[in-house]
Amino acid sequence: MPGAANDPYEVLGVPRDADQDAIKQAYRQLALRYHPDRNPGDGTAEERFKTISEAYATLRDPALRRRYDTLGHAGRGPAGSQPDFSHVDWRVIFQEADIPMDWSRRGGVPTSGNFVFDALFRGVTTMFRQAGLLPGEDREVRAKIDLATARAGGNKRVHLPGPLLCSACRGLGRDAGGVCATCGGTGILARGLDVDVKVPARAGHGTRLRLAGMGGPGQPPGDAYVKLDVDVPATARLEGRDLVTEVYVTPLEAARGVSTSVLGVRVRLPPGSYDGQRVRVAGGGVGGDLVLTVRTDTWRGLGRGVLDVARKAVDALRATPAHAGPPDRRGGKGR
Ligand SMILES: [Zn+2]
Incomplete structure (x- = not known):
């Protein structure tokens, strides 16, 4: 049974055979009367504005109107539920009925759907907000x-x-x-x-x-x-509040002890350090410790400058036509 209070014809006060123009004029009259700008903070007017806008959204659309005429209220949405206007573009509707709506005052133009009413009343008055209608979301x-x-x-x-x-x-x-x-x-x-x-x-x-x-x-x-x-740099990882990584030194440095910097933390390895040794530097993490594994891999332990020089030398050799790279190590399988 269609609720009489929500009958769109009754809401707009038009006969069942009203033409589109009459429906639009009736809506416009009511919409201007209950417009949120004219009734700031008035919850009743707000509800009324929503109701007449929904009634108009139903009757202006020939397909929706036919469904309503045939099925009653259920024709506007799933049976037993509130009519669904989430796909209605209210901007078009207000424009078409020539209802002024200053979106810049209302926190921006909504895309479509029920958001429109949030946007409509959002910027209206402090009274409305302070009336405590809804808490904001986190x-x-x-x-x-x-x-x-x-x-x-x-x-x-x-x-x-x-x-x-x-x-x-x-x-x-x-x-x-x-x-x-x-x-x-x-x-x-x-x-x-x-x-x-x-x-x-x-x-x-x-x-x-x-x-x-x-x-x-x-x-x-x-x-x-x-x-x-x-x-965190790719060479390190966080475990809880500890920062975990490796420190590369030469075997000689490990044996003699060395002072170096790891991820901005001063680290002193004692004499007699060895490959694979775990070292914990208190306070070197993020609220925790810096946890290091000592690596005495000779090549990586070399200073970066030395490595770069070595790499450049190798690259230069490879680029020289006289040294067209090493012979194919795979024994002629080709590349
Ligand atoms: Zn302000």
Whole structure:
């Protein structure tokens, strides 16, 4: 049974045989009357505006209208459920009926569907938000920080996606100087905001930093969480708060003891160190230790400068036509 209150003909006050033009005119009259700009913070008017807009969305579309005429309310959506308007492009509908809608004041143009009503009333008044209709949603963003920042702490610039409540005026749209310059009076930052997040020292992989009230707009606004990814070089890995890698020295250095730098940490290997030895440097990780395996691989233990010279010499030899590379070692199988 179609609920009489939701009968689109009754909602718009038009006869069942009304033509498209009459339907549009009726909708326009009602829409202007219950327009959110004219009734800021009035929940009843808001509901009414939604209802008449949905009624119009039903009757303006010949296929939808026929289904409604045949099946009643069930024709507008799955049986027993609310009619589904998620595929309706409300922008087109408002435009066609010549209903003014300033999207720039409403946190941006919605793409389609039910979002439109969120967007419609989002920027209207502080009264509406503070009436506490809905809490804002929590959001999580990820941020990559380097080892130095993870160890010592520091600032990290992070983009928080919009829309979110304007932090300059706390969503009020006005400050001491009048209209808030940051949000232009809407109380909403549609495109989000870049913020400098304070990363605490010894911030481990996966640390979550909470930015209160920086999530989705609402009453109360949601929180934003910044989840940290520590950017570790490919030669190392994080195990919990320990940083694990290898240190390459020559056999002679290992035997005599040597002081070197590993991932920004000063490391002193005692005399008598050996290949495969595990060395733990307290505080050298990210809130944990630096855990090293000593490698006395001669070639890799050589200074990089020496290696480069050697490689260049080899490359030069290969590039010389007189030395057209070594003979085919595979015994004539060809390449
Ligand atoms: Zn503002």
